[in-house]
Amino acid sequence: MLKQELETTFDNITIRMEKKNQLELSITKDGIMSVLSFLKNKGYDHLHVISCVDWIDDKQLELVYILSAYMKQDVPGETEQLNILLKTRIGRDDPKYITSIALFPAAEPYEREIHEMFGVDFLGHPRLTPLLLERDYDIPPFRKDFDTKQYVDDVFGSVPSVEGEDKN
Amino acid sequence: MDRNQLKKWFQNPVKMAHKYSLHVVYFCTGCGIIEIPPSITARWDAERFGIIPVATPRQASLFIIAGYVSLKTLRSIIRTYEQMPEPKFTVSLGSCPINGGMYYDSYNTIKHLEKYIPVDGMIAGCMPRPEAIFVGVTHLWTLIDKDMADGYKRYRSNYSAYRANQEKILGKLEWPPLFPIHGEE
């Protein structure tokens, strides 16, 4: 039912339903806000998490919004808890996107984290300050081209031992 | 255990009291938190050795760092360690503070804890069982007995090197140095 409504409302939306209670939607990056507000009005007003995947071969970053209804009674006609995965892809070089705080205030820390770990700039976000990390990284550390071993050798390996090797 | 030998008590009461009154502040960063509750509650009962957990570093004399140390927790660990009154002993739990353990290539986890604060003993294992904690404590007693648990003295004498290492990895520290730093005008 939701599937048909989505298909009739939006063009170029891809809908897959591989599991019984999991609906996967893919859409171009222009349509994501309208789909989010459509789903929110339908009753899927609980944003679990915003995730990000680095597709380095496609030179794209994929943002994944995971939504569900808080209680299944909130959505008329829904028989069981439905999780909605809303995916979109943005360019990997100098990634910019608009924030979804206006729709979901809970998106604030997730967007901060994605900004920190993947370098996505969310336009309109009130404070994209560091959330988890202590140091500055040239490449955001969750991107695929971040060489952790090299980084560890450079940074942590270069810290000298205080006592010397002959410590008993 | 020589707690009941009165002769030793009369010879050196301070050292004996340091041995048998270890008040612990636990820094439960990682999976070490799972091993601590059984060791202090009824199953293994650390209190029979005089080891009780306290709530603040001011009251503590033993600092147990249980689990991996990320950069953010390293900041808190240094502050906690510097607030403890001397003499103070540090024991790290698990393989992560020794060489990084399973986080050997993590971008945000320090690999060698003893480069940033002095560590008197390290209990290896992933995670060590509560028995290993008690073995570590008995080793610490031996070290205190032989005056070899001198981490706080090493911290005092090598403070500029430790502080340099801390600032190298954490950037500028927002608290003043605990001891005067050598080679500064």
Add this chain to the structure above:
Amino acid sequence: MHIIELIFSPLLALLIGVFFLGLARKVMARIQWRYGPPVTQPLIDIIRLLSQKSASHGVAFNIGLVMSLAGSLVITLFLPFGKIAPMSNSGGMLVILYLMLIGPLGMAISSGESANPNASIGISRKLLLAMGYELPFLLVVLALMTAYNTTSITEIVSLQRDTGWSMFTFPLVLSGIAYLLILPAMLGVRPFEVVNAPQEISSGPLVEYGGPYLALATLQHALAFFIGISLFVNLMWGGAANPVIFFLKMLVVFFLGIFVNAVFPRLRIDQAIRYLWRWPSLIAFAGLILVCVTGS
């Protein structure tokens, strides 16, 4: 002889208080099916703490602590311990009631200087709790004074020798029950352990105390324990002519407190105040009225 008693009785109180602390840890451990530390463990802790150096937080931090300890030491001079009662002829109950406030007040001044938010919360809880149990306690003391027609604690003790323990004599039964109900709050044990809650507020007022300061605070805690139990035994359980008998009575009250401590969880401060101002206060008030009606 009098001088020896003056020096001896605070030391005895300290010794018994520290012994009670150690015994409390051992008994708690045995109740929880643990082996537990040796009874001398608080002594070991105090030796260790006195040998350490710790940060002071200002003049009031030191003075308040000393004032608290001194106030508690002075009370022990007024409390009869068996026949040992160096200063109980002067002052009596009223002096004890005043001096009992110096302990918490000194700790409040001292830990207020440490400027730790946990200490502030702990101190506000401590004074609130004191307000909670002072009301029923004052009613109980008033009932006792009315019934025995005296304010001297030695006279109360000696009068009980003729009439029997005041807890089990007719007009004072209700007061005795009320006193028993507020006793855990006065000792600061578990259902009312809101002040030093280590899990919630990092041991409350003691949060910034380390080294010798913590040793003095521990001694003050031991003295407060001693005073609470000793006052109860003197007022309600007839005191004793013999220090040994007195000590045994104290031991019984102590075990009661520890058993309550071992099996109860901690109340919130509002629950504690609600409890203290409801049932113990009502019973104490009824006891006072009963004494006034039957006494005249």
